[in-house]
Structures are given as structure tokens and as C-alpha cells.
Amino acid sequence: MISMANLLIMEPLAIDPHSDVPSYAQLANQLRDMISSGQIGPRQPLPSITRIQQETGLAANTIRHGIQVLIDEGLAYTVPGRGTFAAPGE
Amino acid sequence: MISMANLLIMEPLAIDPHSDVPSYAQLANQLRDMISSGQIGPRQPLPSITRIQQETGLAANTIRHGIQVLIDEGLAYTVPGRGTFAAPGE
DNA sequence: TTTCATTTGTCCGTATGTATT
């Protein structure tokens, strides 16, 4: 049975390594969706690199590459030692 | 003896690994200077990664990172299989 | 103050794939 609440739970990040879309781009796309859909609100933290590693099995550098895409797009910002957050402007 | 011509020869790239400026940023700064000073003219190739490796001892990924900075700034562009070149606009 | 865990930042080495010459 599926409750309404469950509909708001984020789907786990999943990467298809055989896709012709690069892994870092797949990750960036999914994170972008989570921000633009409001699943991650303004100033709210994105999943940490460690967390994404556990969920996806991707290498840290690949994950940083994906996150960097969002930062370059102005959709996220990083605070060293704290985490990466969705941009306040939304 | 130093001829006038030598004054136009590019200084070798040099990275200080102990600087608090990241290596990739030092490289980006030096390459940017070479472009803005006209030492590397519009549509002229930047030094290849192999060449920069020999001169600096930096890892390929670090060099690409530095070059990527210039690409993001619109100061350079890459042609796959050819190399990286100074932007035509200058 | 010190210690510890968490998180991001930087860097290296290596491997494979793709595109151009």
C-alpha cells in the first residue's frame, strides 16, 4: 500500500552505466530535478558525496563533476566542511 | 646573450605546489595571461597537455582542470582530436 | 582546548573510449 506521504519521498539516485548519457550528467539531471521540483528546497542540503557514493556506487570525482554542473548553472552552492545546498533564489 | 626575439619567447610554465593557490588555478592564470597578452593569439593552440606535463609535472587531470577554467570563461575552446585553442574573439 | 566525525577540496595515477590527423 502506498500512502500520500510516500509520494513525497525522494526516489533513490540511480545511474545506468551503460547509458550514452555520462554518469555525471545523469547525476546532475536527477539532482536538478530534485531542486526544480522542490523536493530539495532553497538552502536545503543536497545529498552528501558519501551518501551519493553509497546510493550509486559512483566514484567521488564523478559525483563532484555532477554537482559542479549544478554549481555552474547557479542552482547550488557549496560551503566547505558543511555541504552543498540548493540555491536560495530557486 | 639575450636577443630581442627571446623576449617574445614564452616563459616556461611553472607551478608552485606549496602555494595556497591551487595548481590548476596557477596554471589557468598563466595560460590566461598568455592569451590576454597576445602571447597566444586568437585561434592559436594552447600548449598540449603532454607538453604542460613535461614542463610542470602536473597530472593530466589537473591540467585539464586548469584548461577547463579558461573554457568556462570563454577564453579557449577545444576541438576533439586536435587540441585546445585561444578563443577567436580574443 | 582537544578530539573526533563529517564533508568538501585538491591532486595523483591509471584505464578506456572517441575523434582527428
Add this chain to the structure above:
DNA sequence: AAATACATACGGACAAATGAA
């Protein structure tokens, strides 16, 4: 076919910032 060069990805290492204990 071979050489050159970038793109992507992995794995590992160490440093720095933060916050909590």
C-alpha cells in the same frame, strides 16, 4: 594503421573547514 589529444571514469591519498562531543 598509428600517433595525438580530449572525455569520461575509477581508485586512492591527504588537506582543510565545520560542528559536535
